[in-house]
Amino acid sequence: MLDIKRIRQETEDVKARVAKRGDDASVIDEIINLDEKRRELIQQTEALKSKRNKASEEIAQKKRNKENADDAIQAMRDVGEEISAIDQQLNETEAAFKDKMSRVANLIHDDVPVGKDDTENVEVRKTGTPREFDFDVKAHWDILDDLEMADFERAARVSGARFVFLTGEGARLERALMNFMLDVHGKNGYREMMTPQIVKSEAMFGTGQLPKFEEDLFKIDGEAMYTIPTSEVTLTNFHREETLSGDALPKKFTAQTACFRSEAGSAGRDTRGLIRLHQFNKVEMVRIEHPDHSWGALEEMTEHAENILNLLEIPHRTVLLCTGDIGFGSAKTYDVEVWLPSYNDYKEISSISNMTDFQARRANIKFKQDKDAKPKFVHTLNGSGLAVGRTMAAIIENYQNEDGTVTVPEVLVPYLGGTKVLKKL
Numbered sequence: 001m002l003d004i005k006r007i008r009q010e011t012e013d014v015k016a017r018v019a020k021r022g023d024d025a026s027v028i029d030e031i032i033n034l035d036e037k038r039r040e041l042i043q044q045t046e047a048l049k050s051k052r053n054k055a056s057e058e059i060a061q062k063k064r065n066k067e068n069a070d071d072a073i074q075a076m077r078d079v080g081e082e083i084s085a086i087d088q089q090l091n092e093t094e095a096a097f098k099d100k101m102s103r104v105a106n107l108i109h110d111d112v113p114v115g116k117d118d119t120e121n122v123e124v125r126k127t128g129t130p131r132e133f134d135f136d137v138k139a140h141w142d143i144l145d146d147l148e149m150a151d152f153e154r155a156a157r158v159s160g161a162r163f164v165f166l167t168g169e170g171a172r173l174e175r176a177l178m179n180f181m182l183d184v185h186g187k188n189g190y191r192e193m194m195t196p197q198i199v200k201s202e203a204m205f206g207t208g209q210l211p212k213f214e215e216d217l218f219k220i221d222g223e224a225m226y227t228i229p230t231s232e233v234t235l236t237n238f239h240r241e242e243t244l245s246g247d248a249l250p251k252k253f254t255a256q257t258a259c260f261r262s263e264a265g266s267a268g269r270d271t272r273g274l275i276r277l278h279q280f281n282k283v284e285m286v287r288i289e290h291p292d293h294s295w296g297a298l299e300e301m302t303e304h305a306e307n308i309l310n311l312l313e314i315p316h317r318t319v320l321l322c323t324g325d326i327g328f329g330s331a332k333t334y335d336v337e338v339w340l341p342s343y344n345d346y347k348e349i350s351s352i353s354n355m356t357d358f359q360a361r362r363a364n365i366k367f368k369q370d371k372d373a374k375p376k377f378v379h380t381l382n383g384s385g386l387a388v389g390r391t392m393a394a395i396i397e398n399y400q401n402e403d404g405t406v407t408v409p410e411v412l413v414p415y416l417g418g419t420k421v422l423k424k425l
Helices: 004-009 011-020 026-064 070-102 140-146 152-158 169-187 201-207 232-239 291-312 358-363 388-398 410-416
Strands: 122-127 191-193 198-200 225-227 242-245 251-260 279-289 316-320 332-340 345-354 365-368 379-387
Touching: 004 011, 004 026, 011 026, 026 070, 122 291, 140 388, 169 191, 169 251, 169 279, 169 291, 169 379, 169 388, 169 410, 191 232, 198 201, 198 232, 201 225, 201 232, 201 358, 232 251, 232 279, 232 358, 232 379, 279 291, 279 388, 291 316, 291 332, 291 345, 291 379, 291 388, 291 410, 316 345, 332 388, 345 388, 358 365, 358 379, 379 388
Parallel strands: 191 251, 242 365
Antiparallel strands: 122 316, 198 225, 251 279, 279 379, 316 332, 332 345, 345 379
16 A cells, blocks of 8 residues: 555656556546545544534533523534534545555556566576477476376366366475475575465455455455465565564565465466466565665565576576566566476566565554654565476476486485486386
């Protein structure tokens, strides 16, 4: 959520930044009008309440003096009715104001390039050279099927499309990857967490999924609760409604959870394999930072995501997202994209974003540098470290062999009990 003070004081700059995203900047004028109406109604009701308090004192005095107070009592009732009417207007205006504010995206950083969609993202760096195969490359879903590492057909019968059973070596590889990623992030100073995977609507609001993106979520029937689309939600909300000591910053968390997404609007995209599922495992990184340090933290987190692929020795690249592709709550985002031979292209495997104080305002997370200082909002950052299924797909495709087996990346061998080659059991 944006700072209303900034909207009031820097209206034209805010409108320009909203328009730069391709969004309708007239919403800022609507917010200004609602804010002015809201403040005017607050003044009116406070003035009337003061008048009513004085009338109450006068009535009490008249009664003590045994004077007739009927006119004063009626006048007070009239004031009370006025207050009720204004309070109703105020409640309606407040609701409209909060709804408008909650639907405005974060203001983007000056570094973010202007572009219409992901085709105009800017490549920052590229690491590794795609392998040249001397045999026909298979897609990961075919290899998974051949080696009996996954079963999509049975998962569809049990749960529907875009679900998977990982079986045998597939289940072992997924578990190995999760443990490997958590260990690496732990060495980088992230505190490992195990989090709830069902949350209240307030938590979803805090990180920006609600109210705008409800169709992308799975809701618990009859409850104001949702399955998480990422542990960004739980990790960021860990300190919701808290004021932290400045000395306690930064807070660095990592967690592995299942993630649940409806994939609304993705019909026909990546319908096969592990790339776009309704349920998938992901290791997440979240940081709660002092505002002065968040931009450096963004660069460091991006390096931490890249490092997983460096250790696995898989080619990848990092791109800076343009205005037409950046997420709702982000001020600046890097995507790390992994090379997939079956696509002959790079596919996103991690997004790392600085949300500045956007989520902190929604979740009310503040810090005080010392006990006498005024509380300020923290900056929050999040990034995949990494999407586990997509990492598995990348390993299987990049490390496939002509005989149909898959070589295990050296760094993963200890996590697989010494297994160096995945083959049909």
